[in-house]
Amino acid sequence: MVVDTSATEFETQDLLLNVGPQHPSTHGVFRMVLEIDGELVKDLVPYIGYLHRGAEKLCENNDFRQGIGYMDRTEYLAAHNAELSYVMAVEALAEIEVPERAQWIRMILCELNRISSHFMFLGAFGVDVGVFGTPFIYGWRERERIIDLFEEISGDRMMFAYFRAGGLAWEVPLNFPERVREVLESARQGVKDFDGLLTQNEIFIARTKNVGVITADDAIEMGMSGPTIRASGVPLDLRKTEPYLQYDQISFETITADGGDVFDRYLVRLQEISQSIDLIEQCLERLEDGPIMPEKMPRMLRLPEGEVYIRTEAPRGEYGIYMVSKGGNKPHRLKVRSACLSNLQALKQMCVGQYVADAIIVLGSIDIVLSEVDR
Amino acid sequence: MRGILKSLATTLSTFSRRPVTRLYPEGHRDLPERDRAFPVLLWDKDIDEPFCTGCHACERACPVECMTVTMTDNPNHTTNDGNSKRRKIVDKFYIDYARCMRCNICVEVCNFEAIAMNNTWQGHETSVYDRADLVMDLPQLLVQSKAKQLEEWVPE
Numbered sequence: 001m002v003v004d005t006s007a008t009e010f011e012t013q014d015l016l017l018n019v020g021p022q023h024p025s026t027h028g029v030f031r032m033v034l035e036i037d038g039e040l041v042k043d044l045v046p047y048i049g050y051l052h053r054g055a056e057k058l059c060e061n062n063d064f065r066q067g068i069g070y071m072d073r074t075e076y077l078a079a080h081n082a083e084l085s086y087v088m089a090v091e092a093l094a095e096i097e098v099p100e101r102a103q104w105i106r107m108i109l110c111e112l113n114r115i116s117s118h119f120m121f122l123g124a125f126g127v128d129v130g131v132f133g134t135p136f137i138y139g140w141r142e143r144e145r146i147i148d149l150f151e152e153i154s155g156d157r158m159m160f161a162y163f164r165a166g167g168l169a170w171e172v173p174l175n176f177p178e179r180v181r182e183v184l185e186s187a188r189q190g191v192k193d194f195d196g197l198l199t200q201n202e203i204f205i206a207r208t209k210n211v212g213v214i215t216a217d218d219a220i221e222m223g224m225s226g227p228t229i230r231a232s233g234v235p236l237d238l239r240k241t242e243p244y245l246q247y248d249q250i251s252f253e254t255i256t257a258d259g260g261d262v263f264d265r266y267l268v269r270l271q272e273i274s275q276s277i278d279l280i281e282q283c284l285e286r287l288e289d290g291p292i293m294p295e296k297m298p299r300m301l302r303l304p305e306g307e308v309y310i311r312t313e314a315p316r317g318e319y320g321i322y323m324v325s326k327g328g329n330k331p332h333r334l335k336v337r338s339a340c341l342s343n344l345q346a347l348k349q350m351c352v353g354q355y356v357a358d359a360i361i362v363l364g365s366i367d368i369v370l371s372e373v374d375r
Numbered sequence: 376m377r378g379i380l381k382s383l384a385t386t387l388s389t390f391s392r393r394p395v396t397r398l399y400p401e402g403h404r405d406l407p408e409r410d411r412a413f414p415v416l417l418w419d420k421d422i423d424e425p426f427c428t429g430c431h432a433c434e435r436a437c438p439v440e441c442m443t444v445t446m447t448d449n450p451n452h453t454t455n456d457g458n459s460k461r462r463k464i465v466d467k468f469y470i471d472y473a474r475c476m477r478c479n480i481c482v483e484v485c486n487f488e489a490i491a492m493n494n495t496w497q498g499h500e501t502s503v504y505d506r507a508d509l510v511m512d513l514p515q516l517l518v519q520s521k522a523k524q525l526e527e528w529v530p531e
Contacts, residue, residue, distance in 0.1 A: 066438035069478040134386060141395050155411035155492065155528075161478045169479070170530035173409075196385035200378035 014042060017356070021050045025128055025360045028370030032347070032363075039355045044348045048341075051374040056334050063329040064090045064165050064301050072159040074336055075372045077120055080106075080113040080150075081314035082372075083163040088244065089310040089321040090165040093303045101290040102167035103245045108180060108283045109153070109162070110245075110312075111276040115187055116146040117315035118269045118276075121367045122194050125266060128364035129207050135197060142190035149183050165301055167293040177284050184277050191273050199267070208263035212350040212362035215260060222349070223342040226317025227268045228366055232260035238313040250282040262358075262365040269367075302329050309337075316340050316367055336375050340368045403496050408528045412498025413472050414481055414490050416513070417527060418520040422459050424451055425517055426489030429465035433481035433490055441474035442481070443467070468516060472501060472509040482529055491527035493519065 020031035029050035035043035055074050059067040068083055075082035084106060091098060098106075123139020147157045153172050154162035162169050173179070198204045214222075219232040229236050237254040239247040255271045257264035303325040311320035317339025324333040343366045351359040397404060414433075419426050429446030447466035451457030481490050492498075497519060503509055519525045 062438050065480060066436070066478075069438055069476050069480075073476075144395070151410060152407040153409070155407075155409040155479065155494075156477060159477065161480075169483070193385055193389070197382050201382045202376065202378045205378070 012037070019359075021047075026363065027124065027368055030363075030368065030370050030373075032359075034351075034356060034359060036356055039357075041351050041354055041356060041359050044351045044359065046344060046347055048344070048370070048373050051370045053371075053375070055375045056336055059334045060331055064303070064331075067331070067334070068163065069159065069161050071336075072161060073371060074338070074375050075314065075316075075319065075369060076158055077369050078110075078113045078117040078315045079158060079160050080109045080163070081312060081319060083160065084110055084245075085310055085312045085314075085319050085321045087163045087165045088312065089308050089323045090301070090303070092308045092310055093306050093323060093325050094165065094301060096166045096294060096297075098167055099291045099294060100246070101288060102292045104283050104287045105168060105172060105176075105292070106163065107245050107247070108280050108287070109150070111280045111283070112146050112149070112180070112183070114315045115273050115276050116143045118273050119143045119146075119187075119190060121269055121315075122198075122266070125361070125364045125367070126198065128361045129204060131198070131204070135194065138190065138193050138197070142187055145183050145186050149179055152179065164293070166297050167291075171292055177287065180280060180284060184280060187273065187277055191270065191277075194270060199270070205263065208266065208361065208365075209261060210259070211262045211354060211358045212365060213259065213261045214346055214350050218349060219260070219346065222346040224317065224346055225339050225342065226313070226315070227272060228265055228317065228343045228346075230255060231257045231264040231268045233258045238311060238318060242311070244310075244312055246283075246286070249286065250279060252279055262361055265365040265367075300329055303327065303331075311337065314339060316369065316372070317343060319372075336372075338372045338375065340366070340370075340373045344368055344373060406494055406496065408494055408526070410492075410494040411477050411479060412493040412495070413475055413477060413501065413511075414470060414516075415493045415498070415519055415525065416465075416468060416516040417489055417491055417525075418517050420523075422451070424449075424459060424461070425465055425513075426487050427465040427468065428461055428463045428487060428489070429468070430463075430486065432484045432486060436480050436484040438478060438480065439474045439476050441471040441476075443469040465513065468513045470511050470516060472511060473506050479530075488529055491525070491529055493525065494528055495519070495525060497524070 014035050014037050017034040017036050020026040021029040031047040033045045034041050055070045058070050071082045071086040072079040119139040119142045123136040126135025151157050154160040214232055216232045216234050219229045233256055235254045235256050240254050252275055255268055257268050305327050307324040309322045311318045319339055320337030322335040323331050326332040350362045417426050429444050431444050434442045434444045445466040446463050449459055449461050449464040451459040452462055482492055
């Protein structure tokens with residue numbers, strides 16, 4: 001028997017559902033309060049700040065070498081990219097010229113870090129969508145090989161502290177190009193695996209197509225960046241639009257998609273892995289012997305007065321460092337512009353009107369790192 | 376339906392590959408020489424004393440202030456009929472492993488190459504029941520280098 005409740009005197013009330021902060025699908029300590037009507041999300045209020053450690057303030061009390069360690073910890077899945085913005089800000093203020101070899105190595109490491117971060121996303125996103133286990137372990141397997149390489153170079157697996165203002169902390173091992181090619185080979189196979197596992201899977205497509213759509217105009221208005229905005233059709237890639245390091249020396253195309261839905265965000269990231277593999281191979285061909293630090297570097301770096309904003313393309317979008325120096329060996333003010341924080345602002349817009357289960361995959365598709373959101 | 380079959384074929388194809396996992400507590404993988412666990416002090420085997428002179432360079436450079444160092448006159452110095460050229464030597468040295476963030480800065484600033492990051496598995500497996508046990512004193516920091524269990528890697 002079907003009961004028509006739409007025209008009865010029953011009073012219905014919306015349910016407030018608290019998700020997080022300790023919840024596996026919120027990718028860290030993120031809390032959102034959903035107002036739901038049955039299975040439909042009517043409103044969403046995100047709460048952040050559970051992982052706030054005051055990294056910006058800590059950097060103001062540390063000199064420019066000590067600050068690098070804290071930058072790693074703001075963006076732990078792509079620490080090389082976070083370090084890069086920081087050291088580039090210091091170099092811009094101190095007007096240090098970075099040797100070419102150091103720049104190429106930085107590019108290789110940042111692109112490798114992008115691959116590892118995107119694999120991590122693919123794995124975690126697969127779990128969010130409901131393909132439990134398999135993609136997660138696939139992603140972890142590929143990431144592990146890249147992290148092993150990072151360990152051989154810098155000594156640490158996640159918190160590298162390898163970049164220095166002026167260049168690199170120490171020289172890469174002798175077998176560096178061969179090892180990178182080895183890792184790229186396995187990453188290529190990893191992309192194939194994910195492509196076969198998810199891209200054409202009907203269940204996956206039914207789950208992700210036309211879910212959490214955000215239009216290009218809205219995405220720009222929200223200040224989104226990275227693969228999340230490129231999936232909406234905005235060709236914003238800082239490596240292309242504002243080339244830093246040697247990105248203007250190599251050829252690549254900005255990857256975009258038109259749909260702006262969860263599936264497109266997945267697809268853009270999958271294609272970006274292949275793109276990064278291609279970029280690294282171009283970098284390896286250009287890599288030549290040479291110094292990795294400028295000849296005259298002071299023991300303790302002191303900056304002139306000034307301020308600078310440096311932004312780079314991290315795996316999650318624009319990672320910017322705003323640094324104010326009033327002279328001396330410490331920054332007067334340091335501000336981290338986090339891509340995740342801006343991308344997260346669009347969560348409500350993407351989720352309202354969707355099902356509760358879709359809110360989880362929308363959150364997963366933004367690929368947030370909570371330590372970067374809260375700093 | 377074709378997509379699902381393709382997914383299943385992907386998972387099936389991994390059966391023919393070699394395993395990537397390892398039974399951890401039973402077997403350890405080889406660590407690269409640059410591996411960075413926690414910092415340890417090095418022992419000068421020729422003169423039988425630590426390299427460290429207690430100069431406070433690492434203590435001042437540490438971003439998380441996890442070190443405490445004191446300096447004393449070296450009883451083994453040549454003026455005291457000893458065979459050491461170090462006028463001063465480390466007296467007490469504490470590193471709080473719970474605070475250390477393994478950034479390698481202490482190794483870089485050391486003028487005497489007296490400190491290095493532990494690149495053995497002993498440096499990684501440091502679980503204890505009480506956090507106070509993670510504050511290492513001088514004998515604990517020197518024990519591995521003294522027993523020649525450490526081939527340290529120090530960047531130039």
